[in-house]
Amino acid sequence: MNAPVPKAVAAHAIAPRASGRPWTFYVLLTVFILYVIALYGPMICIYILSFQDVRGGLVFPMKGFSLHWFVDLFTQVRTGDVKGSFDRSVKLAVIVTIITVVVSFLAGLAFRRRFRGDGVVFYLMIGSLVAPGLVLSIGIGLLLNFVGFPAAWYSSAVGAQLSWTLPFGVLVMFAVMSRFDRAWEEAAYDLGASRWQIMRLVIIPILAPGLVAVALFGFTLSYDEFARTLQTAGSLNTLPLEIWSMTLNVTSPSLYALGTVTTIVSFVIIVVCLGTIGHLQRRRASRVPA
């Protein structure tokens, strides 16, 4: 396999094993770099602008440097109930995450083999994913009215958000399950393990990194969910609803400060989840006998 690649071919190759890069590499590298700059650049701008002092405005240049707008965010009444909505959003996201992980895990197990009506369930799930969020939100709102159940962030909003996070969770489970070898499960069964033991000692440990990935989706999608929560959260706002009303009313850098705070929360979650996945995989790799 180590035969030298003829020069003419190498210069042409899309993915040559060795030798220089074709010109397309540099074109696409430029495209990629521009994409990443466009992806992160604007976000970084508002993080920087949120650290202005009291004279700060919505655009560059930077006016001073302070934490004024962060203090403003959590103390001023006119920016709304940021603290309360932040609190509710995190609690709501935790509830949604736990349910998403458990339900997606079970659904992932179900979809491993075909059963009567599995196609219907699959397309219902896709439907729930692509349905316009506000349409579902209004539908759920009307339904609650009809049965006389009061909408609240800890009840109806949980269900509304699950209709969005669960399809994602199950799709991630599909990807995770496709790498799960049923022979492991059967081996445990042959060795006399009970169903519960197989679940606890074989399936869950092997799928653990995938379940953390499902949790990452569950938390972040719930924490940012807007349209489906709009008509189902009742009288108390979640954070995205609060941000939405701020974008319409507040024209000070407190809006950017809120952006910085909420992004920090998202990043903490992402780092914790990706770190956990990496840790679980390293631990597993170290256990495999050489």
Add this chain to the structure above:
Amino acid sequence: MAARDDASGWLYISPLMLVLLPFFVAPILVIFADSFMQSDGFGGIIVNPTLQNYIDIFSSGLTLNLYYETIKFTLLTWLFSLIIGFWVAYFLVFHIRNPLLAIGLFLLCTVPFWTSNIIRMISWIPLLGKEGLINMALMKVGAIHEPLEFLLFSGFSVVVAYVHQLTIFMIVPIFNSMGRIDKRVVEAALDAGASRFDIMRYIILPLSKNGIALGTIFVVSIVMGDFFVIKVMSGGGSASVVGALYEDVGVLQYPTAAASAVVLTILVTLIVTAILRTVDVRKEITR
């Protein structure tokens, strides 16, 4: 055995159904039923079946224009996110030789997906505004003398915000499909004298078709269901079908909103079904 498989399958799937039935199927049915009712003007509903709500939609030039606008933004967003997403995925799969580096760069692209969409949208304001970074920079180098007005609160900024949010939905499935292409197929084609263009046309494009289809489903359904990006980023200059629907709900005209919701949902379903006919999405995901 088959009967036992069915039973255990439904046992495991029942929690999912317990969410989908009350929070997806039932609301859609309620909306559908509501769309044939009349409003009493105070948020209540008069049970008197009528097609008037639908006739209003299709006879109003204003409403049809909303659909035209929504479809226009959907197509533009789809086109740009596809072009960018396709080449970014292609670059990561075929040009990055170190697989760990490819995964790392891929994660770099996906991280913003897990952060707030609203914040990512408003982050364009200090860049595109009249006194924004781009206008200031262009005036400084003397390219323009007056600030460009079309950059913010226009159709342009709406498309920018959409593409910024949604390109990731193209990158992930296309990256996934391309990652499965056997590199030896490409090399065999090269050895047989295929040009770069031939390889793209006969190998890469057909084999990443499923990823493109999946990405398209995401982008189309999200843009067609959106109302806040278009509201904030167009500065009120453009509206969308869902935006109008939200206004109707604001003035308690539930049946009108419901009819509009039904038409929109049917439209989205038709598009998604048409795409699903070209690829076996289930096989693509579970494989």
